[in-house]
Amino acid sequence: MNRSTRVVLATALSVMTLAGCSSQSAGVYSRGESQVEQIVRMATVESVRTVQIAGTKSPIGALAGAAIGAIAGSSLGGGRGAAVTGILGGVAGGMGGAAAEEGITRQNGYEITVRLDNGELRSIIQAADEQFAVGERVRLLTGGGKTRVSH
Numbered sequence: 001m002n003r004s005t006r007v008v009l010a011t012a013l014s015v016m017t018l019a020g021c022s023s024q025s026a027g028v029y030s031r032g033e034s035q036v037e038q039i040v041r042m043a044t045v046e047s048v049r050t051v052q053i054a055g056t057k058s059p060i061g062a063l064a065g066a067a068i069g070a071i072a073g074s075s076l077g078g079g080r081g082a083a084v085t086g087i088l089g090g091v092a093g094g095m096g097g098a099a100a101e102e103g104i105t106r107q108n109g110y111e112i113t114v115r116l117d118n119g120e121l122r123s124i125i126q127a128a129d130e131q132f133a134v135g136e137r138v139r140l141l142t143g144g145g146k147t148r149v150s151h
Contacts, residue, residue, distance in 0.1 A: 027129060027130065027150075032144075033143070033144060033146075036143055036144060037143065038141045038142055038143035039141075039142045039143065040139055040140070040141055040142075041116055041117070041139070041140045041142070042116075042117055042137060042138075042139060042140075043114035043115060043116045043117065043122065043137070043138055043139075043140055043149075044114060044115050044135065044136070044137055044138070045112060045113070045114055045132050045133060045134050045135060045136045045138055045149075046113045046114060046115050046121065046134065047112075047113045047134060048110050048111070048112050048113075048132050048133070048134065049110065049111040049113075050108065050109075050110060050111075050128065051108075051109045051110065051111050051125060052106060052107075052108065052109065053106065053107045053108070053109040053125065053127065054106060055104065055105030055106035055107075063094070063097070064097050066090045066091070066093045066094035066097060067090075067093070068093050068097070069089035069090045069091070069092050069093015069094065069096070069097075070086045070087070070089050070090035070093065071086075071089075072089050072093070073085040073086040073087070073088055073089020073090065073092075073093075074086030074089065076089075107127050107128070108127070108128040109125055109126060109127050109128050110125070110126060110127075110128050110132065111123055111124075111125050112124050112125075112126070112132055112138075112149045114138060114140065114149065116140075122140065122147070124140070124147050124148070124149050126148060126149060130149075130150070130151070132149065136151075138150065138151060139151070
C-alpha cells in the first residue's frame with residue numbers, strides 16, 4: 001500500500017470516527033449550549049419506553065467510503081479495467097460508508113413521558129444513558145429548542 005493510499009484511508013477513518021461523536025445524551029452539551037440559560041420545570045415520570053435513535057446520515061460516511069472503495073477498486077486490473085473497477089469500488093464504498101456511519105452512530109434511547117406539576121403531559125426522547133423510574137421526580141431543562149430530562 002503506497003503512502004497516498006494510507007493517508008486517504010487514515011483520513012477517512014478519522015472522519016468516520018468524528019461523525020460518531022454526535023450525541024443525544026442528556027449529559028452532553030455542545031459548546032454553544034454552555035452558559036445559556038435554560039427553563040427548569042419539575043415533573044413526575046409517567047412512563048419510560050425503550051426506542052432506537054437513528055444514526056446520522058451526513059455525507060461524511062459516504063465520501064469516506066467512496067474514497068476507500070475507489071482506491072481499492074482502482075488497484076484491481078490495469079488500464080481501462082482499473083478505471084472501471086475504481087468507479088464501481090467508489091459507488092459500492094459510498095453506499096457502504098453511508099450505511100456504516102448510520103449504524104455506528106445509532107444509539108439506544110428512551111421515550112420518557114412526564115406529567116408536569118400543572119398536569120400537562122410531555123414526552124422527551126433522549127439517549128439511554130441515565131435510568132428513570134415511573135413515579136420519580138425529575139427536572140425538564142428546556143433551552144435552544146431542546147428539552148432534556150435529568151435528575
